[in-house]
Amino acid sequence: VDPVFYNYLDANESGNLYFCFQWMLVWFKREFNYSDTMTLWEVLWTKKPCKNFHLLVCAALLDTEKSAIVENKYGFTEILKHVNDMSHRIDLQKTLSKAEGIFESLRVDNKISDRLVNILGLAPPTAASSQNGHNHEELQTGTEDPQRATSKPMAIQNRKLSGNSHARERHRTESSNASSSLNNSSSVEVLSEIDDEQKFENSLNSNFF
Numbered sequence: 001v002d003p004v005f006y007n008y009l010d011a012n013e014s015g016n017l018y019f020c021f022q023w024m025l026v027w028f029k030r031e032f033n034y035s036d037t038m039t040l041w042e043v044l045w046t047k048k049p050c051k052n053f054h055l056l057v058c059a060a061l062l063d064t065e066k067s068a069i070v071e072n073k074y075g076f077t078e079i080l081k082h083v084n085d086m087s088h089r090i091d092l093q094k095t096l097s098k099a100e101g102i103f104e105s106l107r108v109d110n111k112i113s114d115r116l117v118n119i120l121g122l123a124p125p126t127a128a129s130s131q132n133g134h135n136h137e138e139l140q141t142g143t144e145d146p147q148r149a150t151s152k153p154m155a156i157q158n159r160k161l162s163g164n165s166h167a168r169e170r171h172r173t174e175s176s177n178a179s180s181s182l183n184n185s186s187s188v189e190v191l192s193e194i195d196d197e198q199k200f201e202n203s204l205n206s207n208f209f
Contacts, residue, residue, distance in 0.1 A: 002062075002063065002066065005062070005063075005066045005070065008069075008070055009079070012074070012075045012076055012079065013076040014076050014079050014080075019079055019080045019083045019084075020058050020062075020083070023054075023057075023058055023061070024058070027040070027041060027044065027054060028054075028057070030087055031086060031087050031088070031090055032088065032090065032092060033088060036092045039092060040057070040092060040096075043096065044057075047121070049100065049103050050103060050120050050121040051120070051121025052120050052121050053099065053103070055119070055120060056099040056100075056102050056103055056120070057095060057096070057099045059099065059102055060095050060096075060098035060099040060102060061086070061090065061095060063098060063102070064094075064095070064098065065082065065083075065086065068082065069082060103120075106120070106122065107122060
């Protein structure tokens with residue numbers, strides 16, 4: 001972000017940025033009061049405007065304090081003490097605004113390295129997210145992809161209707177067969193009763209005469 005300031009830190013045995021370790025260890029819990037800590041954590045939990053926004057918060061803090069460090073010609077020990085003394089003296093809203101400003105400057109920088117892009121989570125959207133954004137835009141504008149618009153789900157409906165027709169036809173056939181069977185059965189029973197009556201009458205007549 002600031003090569004000149006980094007070169008100064010590196011020249012004073014602070015290029016490894018170990019003095020920032022406590023910031024990332026507990027996510028600035030020691031630097032702010034409870035209310036500001038909760039506010040900052042809620043911002044970081046959103047993963048916006050980038051996945052590792054806490055790194056830009058660190059950069060914003062260093063950018064705020066670089067003048068005091070350079071002008072006073074602090075060495076390693078003085079830099080570490082100065083950073084520790086920043087606790088509860090930081091304006092959270094100004095720090096967040098500066099961190100967002102750094103993000104915007106990096107986002108439009110065409111010379112930013114791929115390594116930094118990956119570390120901060122500034123990678124371009126994937127094809128899946130682009131497709132989702134395209135669908136969202138279609139919903140908002142009322143437009144639709146012509147290829148999707150020409151899709152015809154009627155084949156499924158026809159298949160369902162055809163299946164229902166076959167089912168109804170099969171039901172009618174079974175009902176008709178059942179009715180025929182019932183009628184045939186009834187006819188056989190009636191004929192059997194007539195035969196029995198005829199036999200009974202013949203028997204009586206033969207005995208009577």
